[in-house]
Every structure is written in C-alpha cells, then in structure tokens.
Amino acid sequence: MSRILTGIKSTGIPHIGNVLGVMLPIIDIVNNSLEKVFILIADLHSLTKINNIKNIKDNTYKIAAAWLACGLNIDKAILYRQSDITQITELFWYLNCFLPYQRLKLSHSFKNMKNSKKNINIGLFTYPILMAADILLFETKRVFVGKDQLQHIEITRKIAKKINNKIKKIFVIPEAKMKKNSMSIPGIDGSKMSKSKNNTINIFSSKKEIKKQIMNIHTNNNKISSYEELNNDIIYNIYKLLANKAEIFHFEKQILFEKEFGYEKAKIELYKYIIFRFSNERKKYKFYLKNKKIISSILNKGAEEAKKIANITMIKIKDAFNFKN
Numbered sequence: 001m002s003r004i005l006t007g008i009k010s011t012g013i014p015h016i017g018n019v020l021g022v023m024l025p026i027i028d029i030v031n032n033s034l035e036k037v038f039i040l041i042a043d044l045h046s047l048t049k050i051n052n053i054k055n056i057k058d059n060t061y062k063i064a065a066a067w068l069a070c071g072l073n074i075d076k077a078i079l080y081r082q083s084d085i086t087q088i089t090e091l092f093w094y095l096n097c098f099l100p101y102q103r104l105k106l107s108h109s110f111k112n113m114k115n116s117k118k119n120i121n122i123g124l125f126t127y128p129i130l131m132a133a134d135i136l137l138f139e140t141k142r143v144f145v146g147k148d149q150l151q152h153i154e155i156t157r158k159i160a161k162k163i164n165n166k167i168k169k170i171f172v173i174p175e176a177k178m179k180k181n182s183m184s185i186p187g188i189d190g191s192k193m194s195k196s197k198n199n200t201i202n203i204f205s206s207k208k209e210i211k212k213q214i215m216n217i218h219t220n221n222n223k224i225s226s227y228e229e230l231n232n233d234i235i236y237n238i239y240k241l242l243a244n245k246a247e248i249f250h251f252e253k254q255i256l257f258e259k260e261f262g263y264e265k266a267k268i269e270l271y272k273y274i275i276f277r278f279s280n281e282r283k284k285y286k287f288y289l290k291n292k293k294i295i296s297s298i299l300n301k302g303a304e305e306a307k308k309i310a311n312i313t314m315i316k317i318k319d320a321f322n323f324k325n
Helices: 016-032 050-069 086-096 108-115 127-136 147-166 207-215 234-242 245-257 263-277 279-290 292-320
Strands: 003-009 037-042 077-081 140-144 175-177
Touching: 003 016, 003 127, 016 037, 016 050, 016 140, 016 234, 037 050, 050 077, 050 279, 050 292, 077 292, 086 127, 086 147, 086 292, 127 140, 127 147, 147 175, 207 263, 234 245, 234 263, 245 263, 263 279, 279 292
Parallel strands: 003 037, 003 140, 037 077, 140 175
Antiparallel strands: none
16 A cells, blocks of 8 residues: 655645645645545644744644645545644654654754754754654655655654664655655745745735735846846746746746836736636635634544554554553
C-alpha cells in the first residue's frame, strides 16, 4: 500500500503560494489516486508561536474551507486536525528517544531561528520529530512537501531506519515528493511567498485587501524593455503561474510594447485576473466559513478514519517495545 500525506499549518488564510504549490497539485493527485490521501491541518505545529493560540480554531476552519473551496474530494481524501489524533504525540515521544540531540541541532528550522536571536522553545527544536510522527504513524510512502521541508523528511527516514534496524521492522521508509517542475512562488517582495515574511497575496481575503497586497509588489521606475527583464519581474512571474499560454502571450505584449502599460496597469491586470481566476473558489470559501458545522463534520469524520489506521500502527509499535502483555 502506497499512502500519500501532506499538510499545512493552521496559521491563517492560505495564500496563493499554498494554493498553487500545495492544494491544487494535491487535489489533482487525490482525483487520480486509487488510495486515499492523508491531509492534515497541522494545528499542533502552529503552537511553536504562542501568539497563534487564540486563533488556532479559527485558522483551522480557514485552512479546511480553502481545501474544500479548491475542490478537494472528501470521499477520496482524509482531511483531519493533527490535534485530534492523540497517537501522533504518543509516537512523537518514542521517536524522540532515537535521534541524537546534536543531530537535531543541525536542522534548518532550528538554526534559522537561532541565528535570528529570537526566543526558541522546545517545540520549535523538536518540530522535525513531530513531523516524523505525522508521517510514520500512517505508514506513509510519499510525502508532498516544499523544498524547505526536505531535510525534515531525511530526519524522518533516519529515525525510521534506526528503529527498524535496532528494534524491529515497523516503519515504512517515506520518500519526499515535490510537484513536477516545482518552483518557489514569488512573494510581493520577490523572495519566496511566506506568511512569516508578510509578503503574501491571499486570494480568499477581501477584494480590497488583495488589491492592496498586489499594489505593494516591489517594482522599480523603469519600463520593461526586454524578455530578460520580463522574466525577472515579480508581477509577470505570478501572472504566468495562473494564466494559460494565450493569456500569458497577451500580457507579455502589453508589458513590452504598449507605451502606456506601466507597472501600475500591470498590477491592476494581475489583480483583475486573480479575482476572475478564483471567483468560484472565493464563493465556496465564504460558504464554508458561514457553515462551519459542515467543516466540523468533515474534520470529525476524517479524524475517525485516521484514528483507525493510527491504532493499527500503535499496536505494532507497542508490541515491538514490549509494552503489551
């Protein structure tokens, strides 16, 4: 059995990078997979930032609403809250005992925070091990992640192999998968789009907020005059991730050859296209947030399905560790 898993932290409205880089590719996989796909809303992971606590429940609804609005088929996917599966935190403890402290210090998530001289809690330090528990509990073979999560998959593989070799062959060794021809979705400042950088375009926000975000895209005062300059332009690079070939070609001609078509008009065109492109998803998103009982029902059903599979794994683990009579 080749199970597939992915997840998004419950830290607010999903931005266009989440939708293009994770949600739509995974939904395509769900529609074409014979196996159910596990999709977790990582609310436990979001606790690494304490100021997220008061918004966790609301953010969970927003993430779930976005998945559903984008067309997730819940008959072929298991959508669940991480915190509903207590077996994750139980497995987390077992895994903690099999990775050296010095190895965990080398993880990028820890080093980046350490270098920024921010307060670091133990949750952030052990974040990769909680992620390993998310994956190994469901005997996941393929894990869809961004490039910044690849090291965490390697840590997961290392722990799983160590336990398999030292105790008993329990775990499936997962493989990291990325979208074909994947690329970082540029944020409004040109770096990778991320909530932590406050450089996102949130397609499920109000039209006013989306327009404000797009109008804040970093540009210079010079008109683009070559394809080389065009390929380095943030507005163009976001647009071409959304549009078809004919639409991209038309946009290129406007930027390069229409004298009055400067950055402001290019931003307005991008704004109009995003509203048009995601009009149906935005309507569905609003519907689900107005009907949270539907979301709760879906998440509870997903949790029940996930728990059944998690219990089977935990029986194997407890047996291997001699915790059973």
